[in-house]
Amino acid sequence: MTDTPLLSIRDLHIEGRAGEAWLPIIKGVDLTLHRGEVLGLIGESGAGKSTLGLAAMGYARDGCRISGGEIVFDGIDLRSASERRKRSLRGRRIAYVAQSAAASFNPAHKLIDQYAEAPLFHEVMTRAQAQSDAVKLYDKMRLPNPAEIGFRYPHQVSGGQLQRAMTAMAMACRPDLIIFDEPTTALDVTTQIEVLAAIRDIVRQFDTAAIYITHDLAVVAQMADRIKILLRGEQVEEADTRTMLAAPRAAYTKSLWAVRSFARALQPPATDAPIVSVRGVTAAYGKTPVLHNVSFDIHAGRTVAVVGESGSGKSTTARVITGLLPPTAGEVLLDGKALPPDYRARSRAQLRQCQMIYQMADTALNPKLPLREIIGRPAEMYLGLKGRALRERVRALLDMIELEPDAYIDRLPGELSGGQKQRIGIARALAADPQVVICDEVTSALDQIVQEGILRLLDKLQGELGLAYMFITHDLATVRAIADDVVVMQHGAIVEQGAKAQVFAPPHAPYTELLLSSVPEMHPDWLSNLLAARQSQT
Amino acid sequence: MSLPVFLILFLLGSFTLAFVFRATLSRALPHNQAIVARDMPLTAAFGIMVVAVYLFVAVFAPLLAPFAEREVVGAQFQPWGGAHLLGTDRLGRDMLSRLIYGARNTVGIAFATTALAFVVGAFLGIWAALRGGWLDQVLSRFVDALMAIPSLIFALLLLTIFGTSVLTLILVIAAVDATRVYRISRSVAQGIVVMDYIEAARLRGEGSWYLIRREILPNALAPLVAEFGLRFCFVFLTISSLSFLGLGIKPPMADWGSMVRDNATLITFGDITPLLPAGAIALLTVAVNFVVDWQLHRASGLKE
Numbered sequence: 001m002t003d004t005p006l007l008s009i010r011d012l013h014i015e016g017r018a019g020e021a022w023l024p025i026i027k028g029v030d031l032t033l034h035r036g037e038v039l040g041l042i043g044e045s046g047a048g049k050s051t052l053g054l055a056a057m058g059y060a061r062d063g064c065r066i067s068g069g070e071i072v073f074d075g076i077d078l079r080s081a082s083e084r085r086k087r088s089l090r091g092r093r094i095a096y097v098a099q100s101a102a103a104s105f106n107p108a109h110k111l112i113d114q115y116a117e118a119p120l121f122h123e124v125m126t127r128a129q130a131q132s133d134a135v136k137l138y139d140k141m142r143l144p145n146p147a148e149i150g151f152r153y154p155h156q157v158s159g160g161q162l163q164r165a166m167t168a169m170a171m172a173c174r175p176d177l178i179i180f181d182e183p184t185t186a187l188d189v190t191t192q193i194e195v196l197a198a199i200r201d202i203v204r205q206f207d208t209a210a211i212y213i214t215h216d217l218a219v220v221a222q223m224a225d226r227i228k229i230l231l232r233g234e235q236v237e238e239a240d241t242r243t244m245l246a247a248p249r250a251a252y253t254k255s256l257w258a259v260r261s262f263a264r265a266l267q268p269p270a271t272d273a274p275i276v277s278v279r280g281v282t283a284a285y286g287k288t289p290v291l292h293n294v295s296f297d298i299h300a301g302r303t304v305a306v307v308g309e310s311g312s313g314k315s316t317t318a319r320v321i322t323g324l325l326p327p328t329a330g331e332v333l334l335d336g337k338a339l340p341p342d343y344r345a346r347s348r349a350q351l352r353q354c355q356m357i358y359q360m361a362d363t364a365l366n367p368k369l370p371l372r373e374i375i376g377r378p379a380e381m382y383l384g385l386k387g388r389a390l391r392e393r394v395r396a397l398l399d400m401i402e403l404e405p406d407a408y409i410d411r412l413p414g415e416l417s418g419g420q421k422q423r424i425g426i427a428r429a430l431a432a433d434p435q436v437v438i439c440d441e442v443t444s445a446l447d448q449i450v451q452e453g454i455l456r457l458l459d460k461l462q463g464e465l466g467l468a469y470m471f472i473t474h475d476l477a478t479v480r481a482i483a484d485d486v487v488v489m490q491h492g493a494i495v496e497q498g499a500k501a502q503v504f505a506p507p508h509a510p511y512t513e514l515l516l517s518s519v520p521e522m523h524p525d526w527l528s529n530l531l532a533a534r535q536s537q538t
Numbered sequence: 539m540s541l542p543v544f545l546i547l548f549l550l551g552s553f554t555l556a557f558v559f560r561a562t563l564s565r566a567l568p569h570n571q572a573i574v575a576r577d578m579p580l581t582a583a584f585g586i587m588v589v590a591v592y593l594f595v596a597v598f599a600p601l602l603a604p605f606a607e608r609e610v611v612g613a614q615f616q617p618w619g620g621a622h623l624l625g626t627d628r629l630g631r632d633m634l635s636r637l638i639y640g641a642r643n644t645v646g647i648a649f650a651t652t653a654l655a656f657v658v659g660a661f662l663g664i665w666a667a668l669r670g671g672w673l674d675q676v677l678s679r680f681v682d683a684l685m686a687i688p689s690l691i692f693a694l695l696l697l698t699i700f701g702t703s704v705l706t707l708i709l710v711i712a713a714v715d716a717t718r719v720y721r722i723s724r725s726v727a728q729g730i731v732v733m734d735y736i737e738a739a740r741l742r743g744e745g746s747w748y749l750i751r752r753e754i755l756p757n758a759l760a761p762l763v764a765e766f767g768l769r770f771c772f773v774f775l776t777i778s779s780l781s782f783l784g785l786g787i788k789p790p791m792a793d794w795g796s797m798v799r800d801n802a803t804l805i806t807f808g809d810i811t812p813l814l815p816a817g818a819i820a821l822l823t824v825a826v827n828f829v830v831d832w833q834l835h836r837a838s839g840l841k842e
Contacts, residue, residue, distance in 0.1 A: 322741055343741055351743045364734035368756035378742055428738070 006074055006176055006209050007033040007056055013068035014051055014060060014233075025051050025064065027233040035176065036207040040224030040241070042217065042256070044447040045418075048233040049213045053179045056211060057094050058086045074176065091118040095170035099182040101162040105154040112150030115169045124173055137168040140205070141198045160191035164198050171202060178203070178210045184219060188309040188474055189518040196222060196520075197531055215447055217256060218520030221245055222527040229253055241524050255449065257522075264459050267484045269499060270299035273336060275468050276321065276354065276436050281330035283320050290316045292493040293330070296485075298436060301462065303469040305483035305500075307476060307515065313492035314472045318438045321470070322356055334436075352382045355429035359441035361421035365413040371398070371424055372409050378431040397427045401457060419450035426457065430465070438470045443478060455482055476519045480504070488512050556584035578832060585828030592822055596642040603635035608790040615804065618811075625811055627801055633811060636792040640815060643787055644794045645822065647708060648774040652766065654712035655773070659719025660762060664750045666720075667727035678724070681717045689714045693776065697785050707786060711776055715769055722765050726758045760834055767830025771823040778819060794819055 014026040026048045033039050043049045051064065058078030060066050071078040073094065078086060090096075095118075098104040106114060116130035125133065131150070138146035141164040154162060163183055170178050183199065184192040200223060203210050212223045220227055221241060228238040229252070237250045248254050274297035283291040291313050298304050306314045319325040321332050323343030332339045334353055340346050355378075358364035365374055376394045379385045385393050395405040401423040413421055422442060429437050439458070443451040459482060462469060473479060479486060479500070486503040488496040488511065496509040508516065517530060560583035563575040575583075595602060604623075605611050609631065616626040624633035666674040684692070696710040730736065731754065739753050778795025780786035787793035794815035801812040 324737070324741070346743075348743050351741060356738065356741060358734045358738070360734065364738060366735045366753055366757065368759075369752065373752075377739075381742060381744075432742070 004075075005032045006035045006037075007031065008072045009052075009056065009069065010072075011069040012052070012055060012066070012071065014048070014055060015065055015067045017063045017065075022065070022067070025233050026055070028069070029230070029233070029235050031056070031228065033177070033209050033211065035209055037226065038203060038210045038212055038224045040220035040227040041211055041213045041230065042215065042220055042227060043230035044215060044449060046232070047230040049215075049230055050181050052230065053181055053211055053213050054096075056177070056179055057090055057096065059090075088122070091175075092122040092124065092173040093175050094177045094179070095173070095175040097163075097166055097170050097178060097180045097183050099185055101166040101183075102154065102159060104166065105162065107154050110151055110153055111157070111165050111169075115150060115165075115172055118169070119172050122173060130172065133172065134168065137171055137202075138165070140202055141165070141168045142194065143168075158191070160187055160195050163187065163195050167195075167199055167202065171206065171208075174206055174208075176209060178208055180210060180212045182214050185214065185216070189476070189520075190309055190514060192219070192520070193518050193527070193530070196527060199223070200527070216520065217448075218522050218526075221522050221524045222520060229256070245522055245524060263480065264303070264482045264484075266501075267302060270297075270302055270484075272299060274299050274333075275335060276470070277333040277336075278317065278321065279331050279333060281317070281320050281327045281332065283316060283325055283327040285316075285325075290492045291320065291327070294489075294492075294494055295330075296487050296494070296497055298468045298470055300435065300468050301466045302484040303462065303471050303482050304485045304487060305471045305473060305479040306487045306489060307473060307479055308489035308495075309474060309515075311491075312489040314474075314489055315440055316492070317489075318356070318440055318470065318472060321438065322354060348382060352378075352432045353434050354436045354438065355432050355434040356438045356440065357422075357425045357429050357442050360445060361413075361418065361425050364425050365421060365428075367413050370410050370412055374413070374424060375427045375431050378428060379433075382432050393431070397431055400430065400461065401427045417450075418446055419453060422446065422450075422454055423457065426454075426461070430461065434467070436468045436470065438472070440472045441474070442471075444473065444475060451478070458482065476515060488515065552584055553580060556580045556587060559583050559587040581828040582832035585825040585832070588821060588825035589829060592641055592645055592825075595638055596645050599638050599642045603632075603638040605632035605635040607631075607635060607639040607792050615801075617809075624814065627797070628803070631790075633801075633814070636797060637794075637815060637818065639792040640794045640797060641818070643791055644774065644777060644819075647704060647787065648770060648777055651708045651711045651715070651773045651777070652770045654708065655715035655719050655769065656762070656766060658712065659716035660723040660755075660758075661750065662716075663720040663723030664727040664754050664758065665746060667724045667731050668746060668749055668754065674724075677720070681720050684714075684717045685721070690776070690779065693780065694783070694785060697780070702785055702788055704787065704791075707777070707780070711773055711780075714776075715773060719762075719765065719769065723758060723762060726761050727754050730754050730757050764830055764834045767826050770826055774819060774823065 009029065009031040011028045011030060012026055013024065013028055015022040016025045029052060031039070031052070041049050041052065051061070054061060055066060055071060056073075058071055058073070058081065066079060073089065076085070076089070105111070112131055112134050115134040116125075116127055119125040119130040119133070120127060134150050135146050138149055143149050143161055143164055149157060149161070149165070157165065167183070180199065184195050187195060196219065202208075212220060214220050224241050226238065227241050227244045229236040229250070231252055236252050237244070237248070239249075244253070248257055276298040278294055278296050281291055281294045282289070294313070294317055296304060306317060308314050316325060320327050323339065323341065323346055326341035331341070334350060339350060343351065372394055375397050376390050379393045379397075380390055383393075394409060398405040398408055403420065403423060413424065416424065425442070443454050446454065455478065458469065461467060471478075471482060483500045486497065486500050487494055488503065488509070490511045495511045496503055503512065504516070520526065557580060560575060560578065560580065563583070564572045567575055604621075610629055611632050612622060612626045612630045614626065614628050614630050616622055616630075618625045622632050622634070624637070627633055627636065662677055666677045693710050693714050696713070697706065700706045700710065736749065736753055739749055744753075777786050777793075778798070781793045781795030782799045784796075784799075786795055789796065797815040798812050804811050805813075
């Protein structure tokens, strides 16, 4: 490490426009990065992580402006540098890897052409050189079939491969600094490992400095040499990764570390008859089969967690239970009686028993209806409440989800935060007074602290109302926290099922083993050890 | 007065009027609406003012007009001034009175037609998007077939079949325009029916009527309102052109379109009287679009 830092940011202030006024987003943050060093940037959403990451390139998003401080990259002052000068740096000496590779690649061009774009623009390579270089880097990123994959279009490769192709693309000009903006957040745990390992290797190999932005502590522990924690645009604390993990100083950091501590008390095994019973369900979208002979039970007061990577048929199972997708074989029993396969054939009483909470609260709540109506409508429909009684019920429900009734009853969904919206989704489900609630990835779009609040709320409500939950998730930490029974799915079939303790204790089915071992742990050597272990097996 | 000077004076005058109008509105209204009025752009204030004046004139036409609508009160083509402020037309009817009554007929009919086209077109379009399947296919292909025929020719055809009364005029133009409204509301609704909140409402057991009214329509309103403004102007022009062709509003009812045609000969003598009804149409079109633009801006939450 040399003495002069590669990137040094001093007392940076960034403001964002809100109507007429400018609100501060970054309030005086310092950042120093040496050559070959990886800095992890952590914070909940809205903490200013991405804004800070982009500022390291001398860039501010539309509607934002850098209002104070200095950004010096390798002796060049990026704030006073001309746009032309900055363009000559971007892509060549500073590169950026965005969260969603699928949205960042141009779907109309082949991967390798997009790879060659930066080297050609900066005139550091000819097209032929760039292409042969791309193949080399694809190989280093452990992409399958590196010689050919570049000639595919973005939609022809998987999400994990696309993210690796994007990292390779950022590497094209061998930059001194790469900014990774949540590169694995949108990926499954099993895919995430591959991408993490590939990114770590290539960064080390070329001795590239990196800023790694994420909200996942366990991930950053694997990647970063140092960790910086942001809260509402201000730095909370910064330290060496191992020091930070072993002895966090600030209260906020400790609360971040403690999030995963929530765990539901162990329930005795169920003895009563199940409320919902899925029996030998096989289903297909058109001619494509998606579910094969799926059977499990959901008991009152208990939580069944359905786990698996995306495309494993978790959500499809929920669609069969709710009646949106009639199965081709098998049936769903409610209280021992078979439900009509199509929801349109079900009675109101049957519809009422089984309610759903959605992953994306943004699309699950009608943005033009006030909360009063969103929550009140099911109560009005199913329970026949009107006027005063209805109003009281809505207020009681808002109380239940820990939102102040007077302040919220007339708001629109747009006036709520992400976590509050998800609470409204819960209230809407409860308004029908159901027996079963299907939670479809309800916490995966939320920050960890907010997630924990939602999980605690669901647990509390389950205790009070004796609800049965079917909890769909790909996050095993969530499963550990709240499940009583676990169903592991892969390729539309159940791989393993049983009580939580039984599924999580060895011996595992091979796929369960893979899933469990892929969940990042806080320990900084976890990834290295895991990769070493997997290597020795094969 | 030369033309540029006149134009500049006209623009200045409109701005001042709009400004005064906005100031008065924000004083007169209760607090909540006063804020809306204070923040609206001058164009919107101008638009609202013009629409309000038109409505006032249309409603109180018998009180405002110095002469009756159909009465022959003087010689043909009298010049401006005297008892007849804007002169008389080719039958000797008072031009100003007919302009005033024309507001009632033309604007009223255009509004009724547009409203009807929207109720029918938007309902069917959203319904088709919501139900999908064969219903969507049948409705959409039928609409495609109707839209394949040029609208003016189709309207002429229907009017010759059913005869030209005010009612058939409204129904025919509404039918033609409903196809366009159907198209836009179906495509807007198609983006909405895939949202989770629609799925949630369906799973709750809601009927189509509730889904259309409470769940879809509020979210489809912004583009539909914009379309309403445009459509209103088109209908206006269609009625006027039909009247100009002699198939629209029947004489002796006063109508701006036919007034242009009837008095067109005056243009050759350098008299601008026939341009007045045309100007009335243009002004209302501009005003309505100002208001719609403003509403759209507010609904979409766009800044700048």
